[in-house]
Amino acid sequence: MKNHILLAVVLLCNAYAQAQEFTQSELPIIVLTTNGIEIPDEPKILGDMGIIYGGEGVVNQLTDPFTEYNGNIGIETRGNSTQDFDKKTYTIELWDDVQNEISVNLLGMGGEEDWVLHAMVIDKTQLRIPMSFYLAQQMGHYAADWRYVEVTLNGEYQGVYILTEQIKRDDDRVDIAKLDLDDLAGDSLTGGYILRMDWTWDVDYEDLFYSEYNSQAGYPMPYQYYYPKAANILPAQKTYIKGFMDEFENAVFAGDYTNTQGFRYNDYIDTKSFVDFLLINEFSKNSDGYKLSSYMHKDRNNNDSRLKAGPIWDFDQTYGLSTVCSSDVTNGWTYLQNQNDCGDLESMPMFWQAMMNDTLFQNAAYCRWNELREGVFHQDSIFNWIDTYVASLTNPLERNFETWDFIGEQIWIEPDNFPDTYEGEIEYLKNWITERLTWMDANMPGNCDFNWLSVEEPSALPDYSIYPNPSRGEINIYPLPGNGLTISIFNSIGQLMLASPGGSIQGKLDLNSYPNGVYYLRITGQDVLVQKKIIIQR
Numbered sequence: 001m002k003n004h005i006l007l008a009v010v011l012l013c014n015a016y017a018q019a020q021e022f023t024q025s026e027l028p029i030i031v032l033t034t035n036g037i038e039i040p041d042e043p044k045i046l047g048d049m050g051i052i053y054g055g056e057g058v059v060n061q062l063t064d065p066f067t068e069y070n071g072n073i074g075i076e077t078r079g080n081s082t083q084d085f086d087k088k089t090y091t092i093e094l095w096d097d098v099q100n101e102i103s104v105n106l107l108g109m110g111g112e113e114d115w116v117l118h119a120m121v122i123d124k125t126q127l128r129i130p131m132s133f134y135l136a137q138q139m140g141h142y143a144a145d146w147r148y149v150e151v152t153l154n155g156e157y158q159g160v161y162i163l164t165e166q167i168k169r170d171d172d173r174v175d176i177a178k179l180d181l182d183d184l185a186g187d188s189l190t191g192g193y194i195l196r197m198d199w200t201w202d203v204d205y206e207d208l209f210y211s212e213y214n215s216q217a218g219y220p221m222p223y224q225y226y227y228p229k230a231a232n233i234l235p236a237q238k239t240y241i242k243g244f245m246d247e248f249e250n251a252v253f254a255g256d257y258t259n260t261q262g263f264r265y266n267d268y269i270d271t272k273s274f275v276d277f278l279l280i281n282e283f284s285k286n287s288d289g290y291k292l293s294s295y296m297h298k299d300r301n302n303n304d305s306r307l308k309a310g311p312i313w314d315f316d317q318t319y320g321l322s323t324v325c326s327s328d329v330t331n332g333w334t335y336l337q338n339q340n341d342c343g344d345l346e347s348m349p350m351f352w353q354a355m356m357n358d359t360l361f362q363n364a365a366y367c368r369w370n371e372l373r374e375g376v377f378h379q380d381s382i383f384n385w386i387d388t389y390v391a392s393l394t395n396p397l398e399r400n401f402e403t404w405d406f407i408g409e410q411i412w413i414e415p416d417n418f419p420d421t422y423e424g425e426i427e428y429l430k431n432w433i434t435e436r437l438t439w440m441d442a443n444m445p446g447n448c449d450f451n452w453l454s455v456e457e458p459s460a461l462p463d464y465s466i467y468p469n470p471s472r473g474e475i476n477i478y479p480l481p482g483n484g485l486t487i488s489i490f491n492s493i494g495q496l497m498l499a500s501p502g503g504s505i506q507g508k509l510d511l512n513s514y515p516n517g518v519y520y521l522r523i524t525g526q527d528v529l530v531q532k533k534i535i536i537q538r
Contacts, residue, residue: 021157021399022062022150022152022157022399023061023062023063024059024060024061024062025059025060025062025150025395025396026059026060026392026395026396027060027147027148027149027150027160027393027396028051028052028053028060028068028107028147028148028149028150028163029051029052029053029060029062029064029149029150029151029152030049030050030051030052030117030149030150030151030152030161030163031049031050031051031052031062031066031151031152032047032048032049032073032075032090032151032152032153032154032158033047033048033049033153033154033155034046034047034048034075034153034154035047035154036154039075039076039077039088039090040076040077041076041077041083042076043076044074044075044076044091044093045074045075045076046072046073046074046095046099047072047073047074047075048071048072048073049069049070049071049072049073049075049092049094050066050069050070051066051067051068051069051070051106051107051149052064052065052066052067052068053067053068053107054067062152068106068107069094069104069106071094071095071096071102072094072095072096072097072099073092073093073094073095074092074093074095074099075090075091075092075093076090076091077089077090077091078090078091078116080199082119082121082122085119085121085411086404087119087121087158087159087404088119089116089117089118089119089121090116090117091114091115091116091166092114092115092116092117093113093114093115094113094114094115101113101114106147106163107147107149107163108147109145109146109147109163109165109172110145110165110170110171110172110173111172112165112166112168112170112172112173114166114168115163115164115165115166116163116164116165116166117149117151117161117162117163117164118146118161118162118164119159119161120160120161120162120316121404121406121411122316122317122321122322122411122412123316123321124406124407124419124422124425125422125425125426125429126160126393126397126400127386127389127390127429128284128315128316128318128319128321128429129146129162129164129315129316130146130148130162130389131382131385131386131389132280132284132312132315132318133145133146133164133312133315134385135280135283135376135377135382136276136280136310136311136312138375138376139276139280139372139376140272140276141273141276141310141311141312142173142174142175142310142311143310143311143312144164144165144166144167144173144311144313145164145165146162146163146164146165147162147163147164148160148161148162148389148392148393148396149161149162149163150396150399150400157399157403158403159399159400159403159404160393160396160397160399160400167194167226167295167311167313168227169192169194169227169297174192174194174227174297174311176191176192176193176194176297176298176299176300176303177191177192177299177300177303178192179191179192179193179227179228179233179237181232181234183237184234184236184237185236187300187301187302188300189236189237189240190240190298190300190301190305191298191299191300191301191303192227192297192298192299192300193227193228193237193241193297193298194226194227194295194296194297195223195224195225195226195241195245195295195296195297196223196224196226196293196294196295197221197222197223197224197290197291197292197294197295197347197349198224198292198293198294198347199292199347200222200224200347203222203224204230206230207224207225207230208222208223208224208225208230209222209223209225209238209242209245210222210223211223211245211249211349212246212249212250213249213253213350213351214350215291215347215348215349215350216337216348216350216353217348221347221348221349221350222347223245225238226295227297241298244268244298244307245307247259247261247263247268248265248268248269248307248351249265249351251263251264251265251267251268252265252351252354252355253350253351253354257358258517258518262516262517262537263518264517264518265351265355266360266361266518267518268306268307269306269307269308269309270304270306270307270308270309271361271364271453272364272368272453273308273309273310274308274309274355274361275361275364275365275368275453276309276310276368277309277310277312278309278335278352278356278365279365279368279369279372280312281312281334281335282333282334282335282440283377283436283437283440284315284318284319285318285319285320285327285329285330285332285334285436286314286315286317286318286327286334287317287318287322287324287325287327287334287342288314288317289334289335290334290335290348290349290352291337291347291348291349292314292347293313293314294313295309295310295311295312295313296308296309296310297310297311317412317413319429319432319433319436320415320428320429320432320436321412321414322412322413322414322415323341323413323414323415324341324342324413325337325339325340325341325342326339326340326341326342328414328415328432330432330435330436330438330439331439331443333356335352335353335356336353356445359446360450362445362446363446363447363448363449363450363451364446364451364453365444365445365446366444366445366446366447366448367446367448367451367453368453369440369444370444370448373437373441377437379433379434379437382433383430383433386426386429386430390426397422401422407419407420407421407422407425408420408421450490450520450522451531464477464478464479464481464523464530464532465477465478466521466532466534469532469533469534469535470534470535470536470537471511471534471535471536471537472536472537472538473510473511473512473514473536473538474508474509474510474511474512475508475509475511475521475534476508476509477505477509477521477523480502480505480506481502481503481505481523481525482502482503483501483502483503484502484503484525485501485502485503485523485524485525486499486500486501486502486522486523486524486525487499487500487501487502487505487509487521487522487523488500488521488522488524489511489519489520489521489522489534490519490520490522491514491517491519497514497519502523502525511534511536514536515536516536516537516538517535517536518533518534518535519533519534519535519536520532520533520534521533521534
């Protein structure tokens with residue numbers, strides 16, 4: 001009995017000393033209390049959360065009053081393999097006094113009730129997930145916003161976390177139409193939807209539907225209903241989104257990339273979002289990429305009828321951190337999943353390989369990669385982001401690793417000879433990025449002879465009207481392209497079908513000799529580049 005009392009006293013003294021040691025932070029401070037109750041995997045238990053933040057550049061004191069939030073929360077631990085770590089990741093739901101959900105803007109992020117406190121234990125740099133979210137945002141897509149914070153739980157210091165948005169349908173998150181119970185026909189039935197590819201071992205059969213095409217491992221590839229949740233989605237809505245995905249896949253796996261309805265697979269997707277999703281997964285060599293914690297979403301047709309890839313989410317095993325699927329090696333393509341130590345292919349969608357065999361998609365990826373390399377994916381830009389955050393996190397990370405002494409230890413599936421200092425971790429990350437960028441520059445297939453992406457992008461230059469479209473074989477261009485301009489037409493695989501001086505076009509452009517299908521019209525000249533999609537349909 002005395003030993004138990006002595007142990008309890010020691011633990012209390014250690015907790016007290018630890019709490020006393022942490023008194024202030026350059027980061028916002030999140031104070032969690034559960035009255036000593038252990039936080040389970042599920043369900044959420046009642047707790048309290050307070051946030052201390054005095055503004056940019058202010059050193060926050062643990063004794064300062066709560067500013068951003070001071071109230072009830074529901075809290076549970078989060079993750080699969082990461083549940084085994086002592087430093088836990090948490091899902092938090094903001095509650096009022098009677099435990100109803102409430103939406104609050106936290107630390108300048110969009111208002112919502114659901115949040116994640118991510119421990120990022122696997123990544124000793126504490127940079128990989130935020131950097132990936134940053135890159136996706138700079139590419140022009142929604143990715144979860146985040147803020148670095150330091151956390152205490154029941155008086156004990158827990159270390160550095162990111163408070164980050166959770167993927168949800170919301171005006172401030174995945175901004176697609178809300179799908180209600182009475183949205184069962186017409187345009188309202190067409191959106192919005194969010195689908196997820198992930199593990200299915202804990203998912204009921206009713207919570208997913210299967211692709212007609214096998215995964216790389218030979219198993220049927222499932223799509224999970226993420227929004228609306230499986231418990232809420234209605235049969236008509238299930239039928240619609242499965243039918244949409246079937247039409248897309250029937251096209252992408254057809255020999256000419258066109259389904260029996262006469263539509264090419266790219267008619268179903270926002271090509272730029274799919275290209276960018278591929279590029280960020282390939283640049284990071286994400287071992288979970290495409291098949292785990294991967295999302296797609298579709299809005300209502302009158303907003304945007306195309307399926308979009310993303311948002312990105314699970315990027316902790318990236319940038320050389322893990323040996324799974326040889327993701328530590330700086331060469332090779334992740335979408336092929338054909339490297340060593342890669343057995344978890346049950347959920348790998350095959351359409352990525354099919355699209356990367358398409359010359360047009362290859363060219364779009366090539367053009368976009370070169371564009372990004374001049375901007376956000378330029379090595380100097382990436383290293384500047386890393387250096388800025390390393391400098392701002394110096395003191396918080398020192399406290400974090402005094403509490404969680406993971407540096408130099410094998411805690412996951414790291415490659416051999418992992419660094420034994422934080423500085424070594426940053427050097428390894430930078431060296432890996434340099435080598436990966438170099439390999440992708442040298443091995444990206446395709447060319448920019450015809451930039452397919454620009455067909456889908458609104459032109460900032462003087463526009464031209466193409467009508468009728470779809471056409472039975474003749475089209476009008478208004479205004480008529482004059483001398484000094486060139487009119488070109490490419491077929492759906494990027495082959496040049498016509499190149500003619502603009503001044504030679506009088507009246508209608510005769511395309512009666514062209515078979516049914518999708519074509520791309522380009523008008524070029526000095527300071528002019530306009531591209532349009534044309535459909536010939538008889």
